[in-house]
Amino acid sequence: MFAAKELFSKLRFSYVEQVTKEKFLRAIVGDPPLVVGHNENVELETQLAEVKAELKASKEEVRMMIEEMEKTGRDLANQHRGKARYTDDYVTTTGYNNVELQMTQLSTLPESIENLESTIAELRAKQASDSVASSSQNLPLPATLSLVAEREAELAALNRQLAAVQNALPRKTREAEAMERELGVLERRKSEAITQAKEAERKKQEGESDGLEETGRWYRSAEEALKHLVGVEG
Template sequence: MANATQALRLLQSLQKEQGDLKQKLRSQNPSQKSATPNNPPSKRRSDVSISNLSDPTPASLEADLTHYKVGAYHSQELFSKLRFSYLEQVTKEKFLRAIVGDPPLVVGHNENVELETQLAEVKAELKARKEEARVMIEEMEKMSRDLASRYKDVEIQETQLTELPESIENLESTIAGLRAKQVASMDTSNPRSSQNLTLPATMELLSEREAELAALNRQIAAVQNSLPRKTREAEAIERECSVLERRKEEAIMQAREARRKKQKGETDGTEEMGKWYRGAEEILKEMVGIEG
């Protein structure tokens, strides 16, 4: 009997602790109050709430996504704390009820093994669902970014479309001006110009141009036929020029050498030989009676 009374007191203390824990959780999260007629549910105050929902923008979508992430993380923390406290209280209650029960509930090793197996299966399923949720969240984030990018592209295209009629009008006015200038130039141009001739005159002009082209082709053929002979003559002239160039260089060198020797007072006998030949020539002329 004393054990039963002690167990009841322990249950009452646990219930009291559970009530205190709920009160603490409410005090930690004052924004999540129950909706009553005097206390309506609080609305989220952010830049997204005051934005025009009928005209979303990439910035508003990004802000909304960030807000939902923060709210989900905060709610996840609160639910984790609440779940831990709930499991703790339920476990204590079951343990005490099993002790004070008549007969007492005794759990064997086999039952623990079965519970562990079930727990492992539940954990695996929970992990798979968490992975699915994570993949779904990533897909939603990717989709939101794609939608924001597409929305931005649509805005750019809309701006371009609004500017398109004005550009078309400018192009049409430019084309009309160019056509008017073309007509005016055709009216004031030379009527005998090749661009303003009639078809018979154009054909006659074409035949003349073809005849001139044929004459030019004949001249080109004649020049090509005489090209080898002219090439040989040019090669012979080049050879003669090279020989004359060498002789010129030799004569220049001899003249420079003679000038140098004359300046230094040297002689190689050429001048004396020339004087002797000149004297001999005069003597011979006097002997034969030839007047110089």
């Protein structure tokens, strides 16, 4: 149980740390930069104190209810030993109803406590982020200039990447258009070939001549004539 609580505390601290870093970076690179005043920090501290007080009150309520349940159990045991049967039944039923009511109330408290703890964690993260962002506005001049130079270098690198993409865009567009035109030609050729194949199949089924056989016979006769002429000349 202790190990689980310790692990949970470490995970929650890591989460708060990451959220704080993210908010800090967003605050200093934003346009305009986020400037946190003293009044906002005071307001957050007030909210945090209120939530802590509410959580403490809830835990105290749980403790008191547990003590009351233990007292009720002891009273029921004493009354069971010292009273008559009918009186004991009445007291037992009444005590059982009280315990059942208290158990119902207790079942809703863990969720409330969990919500309060989550709210406290969020407020602490926000307060830490605001404190870091506020401290960044009060850096010494050398540290401020170094931070500004670092952000300007990052911005310049992003601008170079953007310029490279913009320069390559026209060439990529032309290549895409050429490929699209070539694809259109291939699609038309495919459509024409399919149409011709269907027409040839239809003529074949209907017994019509598609002209290919006549063309083949003409080529064969021309070939024989050429061979004959070549043979005569030789």
